[in-house]
Structures are given as C-alpha cells and as structure tokens.
Amino acid sequence: MSSQRTHEVAVDLGLSLRGVVKTFGALRAVDGLDLDVRSGTCLGLLGANGAGKSTTMRLLTAQAIADEGEIEVLGLPVPAQSKQARAQMGVVPQQDNLDIELTVRQNLEVFARLYRVPRADRAAAVGRALQVAQLTGRADTKVDDLSGGMRRRLLIARALVHRPRLVLLDEPTVGLDPQVRQELWALVDALRSEGVTVLMSTHYIEEAERLADDVAIMHAGRVIARGTPTALVTEHVGRRVLEVYGPPARLLEVEQVGREAGLPTRRTGPAVAVLRAETSYSVADLLPDAVARPANLEDVFVLLTGEKVE
Amino acid sequence: MSTPARSAPALRRIEPSAVGAVVFRELTMYRRYWRSTTFSSIVEPTIYLLAFGFGFGSLVAQVAGYDYVDFVGTGIVATAVLFSSAFPGMFGTFVKRTFQKTYDAVLAAPVDTEELVTAEALWIALRSGIYGAVPMLVAVGFGLQPSWGMLLVPPIGVLTGFGFAAFGIWVSGIVPSIDSFGYVISAVLTPLFLVAGTFFPIDGLPGWAQSAALLNPLFHCVELVRGAVFGLELADLGHVLALVLFAVAMWLLAVRRLRSRLVL
Numbered sequence: 001m002s003s004q005r006t007h008e009v010a011v012d013l014g015l016s017l018r019g020v021v022k023t024f025g026a027l028r029a030v031d032g033l034d035l036d037v038r039s040g041t042c043l044g045l046l047g048a049n050g051a052g053k054s055t056t057m058r059l060l061t062a063q064a065i066a067d068e069g070e071i072e073v074l075g076l077p078v079p080a081q082s083k084q085a086r087a088q089m090g091v092v093p094q095q096d097n098l099d100i101e102l103t104v105r106q107n108l109e110v111f112a113r114l115y116r117v118p119r120a121d122r123a124a125a126v127g128r129a130l131q132v133a134q135l136t137g138r139a140d141t142k143v144d145d146l147s148g149g150m151r152r153r154l155l156i157a158r159a160l161v162h163r164p165r166l167v168l169l170d171e172p173t174v175g176l177d178p179q180v181r182q183e184l185w186a187l188v189d190a191l192r193s194e195g196v197t198v199l200m201s202t203h204y205i206e207e208a209e210r211l212a213d214d215v216a217i218m219h220a221g222r223v224i225a226r227g228t229p230t231a232l233v234t235e236h237v238g239r240r241v242l243e244v245y246g247p248p249a250r251l252l253e254v255e256q257v258g259r260e261a262g263l264p265t266r267r268t269g270p271a272v273a274v275l276r277a278e279t280s281y282s283v284a285d286l287l288p289d290a291v292a293r294p295a296n297l298e299d300v301f302v303l304l305t306g307e308k309v310e
Numbered sequence: 311m312s313t314p315a316r317s318a319p320a321l322r323r324i325e326p327s328a329v330g331a332v333v334f335r336e337l338t339m340y341r342r343y344w345r346s347t348t349f350s351s352i353v354e355p356t357i358y359l360l361a362f363g364f365g366f367g368s369l370v371a372q373v374a375g376y377d378y379v380d381f382v383g384t385g386i387v388a389t390a391v392l393f394s395s396a397f398p399g400m401f402g403t404f405v406k407r408t409f410q411k412t413y414d415a416v417l418a419a420p421v422d423t424e425e426l427v428t429a430e431a432l433w434i435a436l437r438s439g440i441y442g443a444v445p446m447l448v449a450v451g452f453g454l455q456p457s458w459g460m461l462l463v464p465p466i467g468v469l470t471g472f473g474f475a476a477f478g479i480w481v482s483g484i485v486p487s488i489d490s491f492g493y494v495i496s497a498v499l500t501p502l503f504l505v506a507g508t509f510f511p512i513d514g515l516p517g518w519a520q521s522a523a524l525l526n527p528l529f530h531c532v533e534l535v536r537g538a539v540f541g542l543e544l545a546d547l548g549h550v551l552a553l554v555l556f557a558v559a560m561w562l563l564a565v566r567r568l569r570s571r572l573v574l
Binding site for chain 1: 342
C-alpha cells in the first residue's frame with residue numbers, strides 16, 4: 001500500500017524516457033537516453049545540431065518510434081497511448097508549418113478542432129490564443145502577411161489553443177532577431193508560471209539559462225549532464241574564469257599555465273579561458289593579461305561536449 | 311488500489327472528430343482556391359466531351375447501341391472523377407507532406423495516419439463526386455436525356471474518387487520528387503482513362519485488352535454510370551464491388567505508405 005503510494009508520487013512526471021535508442025541506418029540519433037521532466041517545470045534541452053534533440057521531440061509525439069527503451073508522457077505509455085497523450089500536449093515545431101494562405105484566426109480554428117476543443121468552447125479558445133499571440137488586432141490577416149516574429153508567436157499560440165498540460169518547444173527562437181527572441185521568452189515564461197510542463201530544446205545557451213528550471217546537456221544522443229544552470233556551472237567549471245586574448249603563441253602559453261595549475265581550459269576563438277580560477281591563488285598572478293569573468297553555462301557546454309554553440 | 315494516474319478519454323481507432331477536423335482544414339483552404347480547382351476540374355473534361363462529341367459524333371451516330379452523345383456524355387464522368395481525384399491526391403498530398411510540413415503538425419495533434427488519409431481521401435472524393443457530374447450535365451445540354459438515375463452518379467463518383475484519391479496519396483508517398491508524377495500520369499493514368507470505355511467501347515479491342523479493362527476501376531465506373539442513367543442490371547453489383555475493392559486496397563496502401571513516410 002505505502003510502496004504504491006510512493007510510486008504514485010514518483011510518477012508525477014510530465015514525461016520520462018528510459019534507455020531510449022533510435023537509429024536511422026547506421027546513425028544512432030538517440031543512444032540510450034534517460035530523461036525526465038517533473039510536472040510543472042521547464043527543462044532546457046541543450047545540444048549542438050545533430051545531438052538528437054529533434055529526434056527526442058518526435059519520439060515524444062510518436063512521430064518517431066523508438067527501437068529500444070520506454071517512454072511515458074503525462075503518465076501514458078508512448079507509442080501505445082500516444083493519442084491520449086497528444087490530446088493533452090502542445091507542440092511548437094522548429095520549422096514553421098502554419099497555413100500561410102489562411103488567416104490567423106482560421107489557423108487557430110483548425111487547430112482547435114484538431115485538438116478536440118468542444119464546439120461551445122472553440123470561440124473562447126481561439127480568442128484566448130489570439131491574446132496569447134498578441135494578434136487580436138490581426139485576426140483576419142493572412143499569415144503570409146505577418147512579420148517573422150508574429151508568425152512565431154502564432155506558432156506558439158496555436159500549440160496552446162487547447163490548454164495543454166505539456167508543451168514541447170523545438171528551438172522556439174532559432175533564426176529570430178534578439179528583440180523578437182525576448183518577446184517569445186516572456187511567452188514561455190508565462191507558461192511556466194501557469195504550471196505547464198515545458199520541454200524546450202535549444203542551442204542558445206542564454207535561452208536555457210533564462211527560461212529553464214533545469215538543463216540537460218545532450219551530446220551524441222544521450223544526456224551527459226543534468227541540473228540547474230547554477231549547479232551545472234559550479235560543478236563543472238567553478239565560479240570564476242580567467243580569459244586571455246592573444247596571438248596563438250600566447251594562447252599556448254596560457255594553456256600550459258592552466259595545465260600546470262591543474263585547471264581545465266577551453267578555447268573560445270581568439271582566447272583561452274582558464275576555468276575554476278577561484279581554486280588557484282597563483283594562476284591570476286601568472287596571467288596578468290587575463291580578464292576575469294563569472295563562469296557560465298557556455299563554459300560547461302564547451303568543456304563537456306567540445307562543441308561550439310551560439 | 312491502482313487508480314489510473316490520468317483520466318484519459320478512450321480514443322477510437324478512426325474517430326469522426328479527427329477526420330472532421332482534417333476535412334475542416336481542407337474546407338477552409340478550399341474557400342480560398344475553389345475557383346481555380348473548379349475551373350480545371352470542370353473545363354478539362356468538358357473540352358474532351360465537346361471534342362469527342364463533335365469530332366466522333368459527326369462520324370458515328372451509334373456506338374454499342376447508344377447515341378454517341380449518350381455514350382460519351384456518360385463515359386466522361388469517369389474522366390472528370392479521375393482528374394479531380396488522382397491529381398489532388400498526388401500533388402496536394404505531396405506538397406502538404408514535404409514542402410508545407412502540414413502533416414507533421416496534424417500528426418502532433420491527436421490524429422493518426424489512418425485518420426489523416428481517410429479525411430484527405432474523403433474530402434477529395436466528395437468534391438470529385440460533384441465535379442464528375444458536371445460534364446454529364448453539359449451533355450444534357452447537347453441532347454443526353456435527363457433521368458432520375460442521374461442522381462446516383464455523384465455517389466458513384468464519390469466511391470470511384472475515394473479509390474483514386476487514395477491511389478494518389480499512396481503514389482505521393484512513393485515518388486522521390488514532384489516531377490516524378492509525370493511518369494505516373496503518362497504510364498498509368500492516361501491508359502486507364504483512354505481504355506475505360508469512355509470514348510469508344512472496349513468490345514473492339516483485342517481479347518487481352520478487354521480482360522485488362524476489367525482490372526481498370528474507371529471501366530467499372532463508366533459501366534455503373536451508364537447503368538444508373540440508362541437502367542441498372544444485376545451485373546452492376548459486380549461493378550460496385552470492384553470499386554469498393556479498389557477503394558479499400560488503395561486506402562490500405564496509402565495508409566501504410568504514408569505512415570512509413572511520416573512516422574520515422
């Protein structure tokens with residue numbers, strides 16, 4: 001009895017993947033993935049292109065079927081009961097697939113039906129989605145005539161028309177101007193404050209830092225680090241970074257200094273960053289030309305994956 | 311004490327609400343482009359009707375026991391149904407799947423591939439039932455006698471159109487690019503519509519070609535339309551059966567093919 005209760009508390013997960021493998025020919029796009037997201041939290045899935053983020057998203061909607069492993073979404077096994085799960089989730093795809101020939105309102109009306117919003121509630125649901133997208137005044141504009149930012153807001157609002165309990169955002173701000181990106185962040189933040197579970201893949205570090213309660217770093221089809229942004233930074237790269245800009249010869253010297261002090265280093269274009277600098281008294285003296293800055297999630301990402309991100 | 315964690319509504323395999331939602335999308339789109347679709351779906355068969363009607367009609371008075379205008383005015387229904395079902399099935403489905411990614415959005419909603427295919431084929435079929443009857447009405451203007459049996463022609467068009475729409479959807483999942491439809495049109499559709507007993511009776515063809523025509527769904531459509539307009543016979547049940555079999559087979563192929571393309 002009590003063990004069962006513990007179990008029920010334990011399954012209050014928005015979604016979970018256990019040992020999931022998905023191959024495409026010789027490519028292991030998802031390779032032993034374990035990931036769960038607690039209900040009501042936002043998880044940022046951080047990874048370079050090809051890390052397996054989009055495949056993971058497709059697995060959650062049963063638009064890709066795993067070769068191995070178990071997937072549950074909102075407590076429902078996927079793909080077995082994927083349809084029930086999809087009825088309660090909203091998906092914002094990476095690639096805009098709005099019907100550009102239709103008006104903003106028509107796009108929302110179609111999705112209100114696809115998501116089975118009852119007839120009596122449809123008008124209200126569409127009205128609410130228009131407000132979310134801040135497009136009430138443009139309801140009868142053809143999507144083709146909207147700006148890029150408006151389209152992306154509509155793409156997000158379209159996924160919310162049925163008040164989903166879980167929202168998947170696949171690179172929600174890729175290719176957008178910085179100010180448009182900030183508008184969308186406010187939208188995602190509002191979702192989280194309403195208690196909606198959010199899984200957001202991104203390769204923008206700042207986006208994950210700003211929006212996610214928890215970050216999972218994905219590399220070669222699996223999660224290689226998981227935690228709050230702050231905890232990940234402290235655990236993997238410490239608090240302070242010393243950065244030296246200089247010609248290649250100087251950068252090699254700096255890397256040598258780091259090695260001798262037992263500190264990890266990483267290259268960032270024309271500079272070398274010495275991580276965990278707070279743990280060594282001497283290293284700052286040895287690098288008088290260094291600029292000190294707080295460690296950040298990008299340091300973690302590059303250190304762990306060896307890959308560059310934006 | 312195991313209560314289900316969530317009260318999930320039971321969703322059936324093919325839900326009318328899912329099919330209805332996809333059809334609603336098509337209907338909303340159709341309100342934008344109905345003029346061009348209607349134009350090409352009606353004008354093209356009507357041109358065939360006039361060309362053959364006047365061209366052949368002046369040479370032959372009677373074909374297979376019919377006045378030529380009666381013969382071609384009923385046969386043309388199958389051509390119109392074919393044009394207005396196979397083409398949207400092929401091109402429309404291909405564009406929505408590959409370029410617009412519409413189906414990715416639909417399948418992320420609680421809609422499965424079989425519902426998507428059913429909805430797309432059904433919508434095209436309903437349209438082609440109407441479009442199919444129009445050239446016949448034009449033929450009435452040229453002397454085809456109106457009859458109550460003509461009311462059966464739209465349902466026959468819907469049944470035939472469903473099969474050819476599903477055929478188009480199936481093919482759209484096979485071809486590597488949109489240009490490849492040219493092969494299908496030339497090698498499959500053109501022979502089908504020429505050797506269906508539309509413009510000339512198949513009795514004059516060699517024996518093997520007559521047997522082959524029995525495998526042509528359009529032949530069964532033509533026979534059924536003539537039966538409806540000039541008097542049904544028991545043999546027409548066989549034509550209905552052939553069209554039903556065709557529709558079911560094409561639906562199965564289309565669902566399987568599209569699922570393999572949409573679900574990785």
